Amino acid sequence: MRSSVFLAIAVAVAGLTFAGARVAGNDYVFFAGYTVLQFVVLATAWNILGGYCGYVNFGTAAFFALGAYTSVFFHKTYPLPIPVLFAVAAVVSGVVGLGTGYLTLRLRGAFFSIATLALAVVLQTFVVNWSYVGGSRGAYVIRPGDVDVFGFHLEYIQYLFLLMALLAAASVAIARAIERSKLGYGFATIRDDELAAEASGVPTLKLKLVATTLSGALMGMAGAPFPYYIGYVEPASTFGLPYAVNAIAMPLIGGTTTWIGPLVGSILLGTLQQIVTVTISSEVNLLLVGVLLVAFVIVAPKGLVGLVQPLFHKTGRTWTRPSSKSRDSASASAASSPSTKST
Amino acid sequence: MFESADLLMNALVAGLLLGGFYAAVTAGISISFGILDIVNIAHPAFIIVGSYIAYIVNAHFGLDPILVGILGLPAFYALGALVYQVYYVSFERRGQEALRGLAFFFGLLFITEVVLILVFGVDYRYVSAPYIDMPPISIGFVQLPMRMVVPCVMSLVMLAVLQLFLTRTFLGRAIMAVAQDQLALRLMAADPIKIKRVAFGISIATCAMAGAFLIIIQPVEPSIGRDYIGRVFAICVLGGLGSLPGTLIGAMLLGVVESLTATFYGPSWAPAVAFGLLLLTLAVRPAGLLGR
Numbered sequence: 001m002r003s004s005v006f007l008a009i010a011v012a013v014a015g016l017t018f019a020g021a022r023v024a025g026n027d028y029v030f031f032a033g034y035t036v037l038q039f040v041v042l043a044t045a046w047n048i049l050g051g052y053c054g055y056v057n058f059g060t061a062a063f064f065a066l067g068a069y070t071s072v073f074f075h076k077t078y079p080l081p082i083p084v085l086f087a088v089a090a091v092v093s094g095v096v097g098l099g100t101g102y103l104t105l106r107l108r109g110a111f112f113s114i115a116t117l118a119l120a121v122v123l124q125t126f127v128v129n130w131s132y133v134g135g136s137r138g139a140y141v142i143r144p145g146d147v148d149v150f151g152f153h154l155e156y157i158q159y160l161f162l163l164m165a166l167l168a169a170a171s172v173a174i175a176r177a178i179e180r181s182k183l184g185y186g187f188a189t190i191r192d193d194e195l196a197a198e199a200s201g202v203p204t205l206k207l208k209l210v211a212t213t214l215s216g217a218l219m220g221m222a223g224a225p226f227p228y229y230i231g232y233v234e235p236a237s238t239f240g241l242p243y244a245v246n247a248i249a250m251p252l253i254g255g256t257t258t259w260i261g262p263l264v265g266s267i268l269l270g271t272l273q274q275i276v277t278v279t280i281s282s283e284v285n286l287l288l289v290g291v292l293l294v295a296f297v298i299v300a301p302k303g304l305v306g307l308v309q310p311l312f313h314k315t316g317r318t319w320t321r322p323s324s325k326s327r328d329s330a331s332a333s334a335a336s337s338p339s340t341k342s343t
Numbered sequence: 344m345f346e347s348a349d350l351l352m353n354a355l356v357a358g359l360l361l362g363g364f365y366a367a368v369t370a371g372i373s374i375s376f377g378i379l380d381i382v383n384i385a386h387p388a389f390i391i392v393g394s395y396i397a398y399i400v401n402a403h404f405g406l407d408p409i410l411v412g413i414l415g416l417p418a419f420y421a422l423g424a425l426v427y428q429v430y431y432v433s434f435e436r437r438g439q440e441a442l443r444g445l446a447f448f449f450g451l452l453f454i455t456e457v458v459l460i461l462v463f464g465v466d467y468r469y470v471s472a473p474y475i476d477m478p479p480i481s482i483g484f485v486q487l488p489m490r491m492v493v494p495c496v497m498s499l500v501m502l503a504v505l506q507l508f509l510t511r512t513f514l515g516r517a518i519m520a521v522a523q524d525q526l527a528l529r530l531m532a533a534d535p536i537k538i539k540r541v542a543f544g545i546s547i548a549t550c551a552m553a554g555a556f557l558i559i560i561q562p563v564e565p566s567i568g569r570d571y572i573g574r575v576f577a578i579c580v581l582g583g584l585g586s587l588p589g590t591l592i593g594a595m596l597l598g599v600v601e602s603l604t605a606t607f608y609g610p611s612w613a614p615a616v617a618f619g620l621l622l623l624t625l626a627v628r629p630a631g632l633l634g635r
Contacts, residue, residue: 286453286457289453293450
């Protein structure tokens with residue numbers, strides 16, 4: 001299937017989801033659905049770097065919050081329509097992603113992961129000390145009234161839902177297009193054996209930077225409408241660990257090698273979380289995510305997709321990669337050899 | 344600047360005391376990340392568990408927190424050995440430590456935090472011991488609060504014991520050898536997995552002590568562990584991977600920089616210092632990080 005055709009189908013699915021939610025006619029459907037769609041974007045974005053390249057980003061919350069605070073900033077200075085905010089947030093988060101990647105991606109993967117954790121705390125400290133965007137007290141963002149889109153009169157939450165659905169469709173289409181492009185094969189070589197890739201002339205650093213920038217930009221876009229959705233933005237929760245954990249858990253539970261994994265993972269886990277939050281409590285919901293994450297990485301390393309795939313035995317386009325054992329042990333030995341040390 | 348000389352001196356001394364404590368917090372990471380190459384980002388979570396155990400025992404039986412830390416060593420050692428066994432079987436043996444192993448520790452960190460919140464809530468907990476409420480000793484215009492001095496001295500003792508163990512005993516040398524060449528160790532008929540399990544157990548055991556020190560220095564709530572992730576890795580990288588003397592130097596440096604920042608710019612900027620320092624180290628001296 002051509003990528004443009006896939007994009008058209010994805011947008012159609014997003015439209016149908018929106019229409020379905022309209023038929024349900026309950027505002028809660030839009031609020032809950034928005035959160036799930038937001039996680040589709042975050043999980044897909046995480047997977048572009050984590051699943052395709054094999055570099056773990058713990059800083060999803062940082063990029064997400066960067067998008068959210070970009071919106072807060074513009075809301076206070078010069079209110080912009082959300083589609084424009086998407087673009088601005090993408091640039092801001094993308095640039096920060098590029099910068100972090102440039103500083104740390106030349107080193108072993110672990111350092112990049114630690115640096116992304118660091119990024120979240122540094123940015124949070126900046127926001128806490130920046131009173132213009134609310135500081136540690138947080139900022140109120142009044143949600144605008146109804147809007148008219150192409151002649152349709154929509155409540156604002158419905159408008160946000162529609163935008164997030166379209167963004168989700170776009171990010172899944174981007175992920176799928178990457179998978180099938182030269183870029184995707186480049187990413188796969190990094191994941192499978194970075195040393196060999198580098199030796200065969202793959203510009204690994206450049207590719208990793210492309211992945212980090214793209215992934216960061218998408219995460220920032222997911223955060224851009226957040227202030228309008230939630231109405232009150234405050235650093236501790238916007239930079240909170242749950243975003244990072246979810247963005248990692250969803251692709252790993254779904255399966256990291258294809259675009260389907262994060263999509264399945266985020267829809268299942270996102271919906272489950274909405275149910276648990278409402279019926280039990282939000283702490284139990286977080287515990288559930290953590291336990292599922294640990295259980296899946298131990299028991300089902302290929303995720304749900306890996307569990308289901310053998311049932312279909314599809315060949316051809318659905319391309320299964322060889323076991324990652326060889327590359328990881330190779331990179332592990334490559335990683336440990338320079339760090340041999342004596343005291 | 345001259346009128347703030349005593350302020351500066353006090354900040355310096357406070358930083359050094361804080362640094363001594365940071366060294367205890369980082370010692371475990373120095374072993375697991377520096378020597379064994381296991382990126383245990385859940386380490387601070389285990390420290391918080393140590394703090395809460397010190398809190399429970401102290402609140403119920405009035406035992407000294409540091410004594411609780413020492414008594415907790417075997418339990419934490421066993422916990423560490425168990426975690427390593429799971430890690431080895433599930434990730435290291437399959438060669439998946441890069442992506443899934445990291446996610447595993449991240450999950451552990453998250454689960455520990457959420458469980459602590461579910462059980463204890465988000466209230467700050469603290470311990471009581473005679474030296475915590477003691478008025479600070481003054482030397483000239485420098486104040487030495489015993490609340491900081493006791494953990495600092497005890498952590499220096501702990502570091503010294505660990506260093507002696509790693510360099511003077513057979514097992515300690517075997518642990519250092521694992522870092523250098525696993526295959527060679529296997530050829531010497533030593534089981535590298537067993538040695539790594541022991542080493543990881545020791546690294547988690549330090550959390551019992553570090554947790555006790557932490558709750559003496561400041562009240563503890565479940566999520567403060569996250570502030571320490573950046574600190575421990577910054578110190579570990581700054582001081583040179585896998586070297587305990589390096590860890591001590593890195594810890595003292597970070598303690599002083601943090602203390603100066605808090606004194607002259609305000610405490611709300613302090614959390615960013617460690618991470619800033621880490622990013623700076625990674626960016627400016629990447630070659631220095633990977634050993635010599």
